[in-house]
Amino acid sequence: EQQFSNPPPQQTTWNAPRPVPVDDGFIAREPELRRSPFRMALGPTGITTGQGFGYGVGLGADFGTGSVGGRLSAAWLRGEGKRDNGESSRTGDSVGIYTGEITLDLHKRGPIHPVVGMGAGVIHVSRTDDKSGFAGVGTGRFALEYALGLEDADVRIGANLTGGLIGPVDDEIKGLRGYVQTGLHLAIGF
DSSP states (O other), rough: OOOOHHHHOOOOOOOOOOOOOOOOOOOOOOOOOOOSSEEEEEEEEESSSSSEEEEEEEEEEEEESEEEEEEEEEEEEEEEOTTTTTTTTTTOSSEEEEEEEEESSSSEEEEEEEEEEEEEEEEEEEOOOOEEEEEEEEEEEEEEEEEEESOOOOEEEEEEEEEEEEEOOGGGGTTTOOEEEEEEEEEOOO
16 A cells, blocks of 8 residues: 655745834925926016116026026116216116026925025126126026925025126226126926
8 A cells, every 4th residue: 555645734924014114293204396307487686786776687497306407597687877976887777697507406305495506607788888898707696495385386486696706808897896686586397
């Protein structure tokens, strides 16, 4: 008679569940808001060299979704007006500023975005007395933006302060050495 061995005992295997992270509410986490790779900004802006205040409009295009990005901007403004002796101010009758910069968003998560930027560009000062001219400019900018937190759009309101130091300059506007530009803006991402 042939004998067979007994089958091995049945073994039950247990798959331990993976630990699920528990949000106990004690650790602060800011939500990741929608960040567009391209935002257009528009708003009022002003300029001064310390002799008065000129105002106008500023336009910007911001690029990037991370902490590091870029910005192209332009501003068209009135000059600071005439001096007390009737001469044109350093910013003439009107000013055009065209710049590009590298930006750093110091807090990319959450609704508040402190942004610093450094760049270069060109400034054009127009005068009625035929002493118009161009100058190169180096810029440093600080902006504070608030993201509205819309689920499907990157919309921000903000304020900025830019300092410009004049570099190579035409003889007609050699009195212009620097300026401060400030403004408000509404930025909408696409």
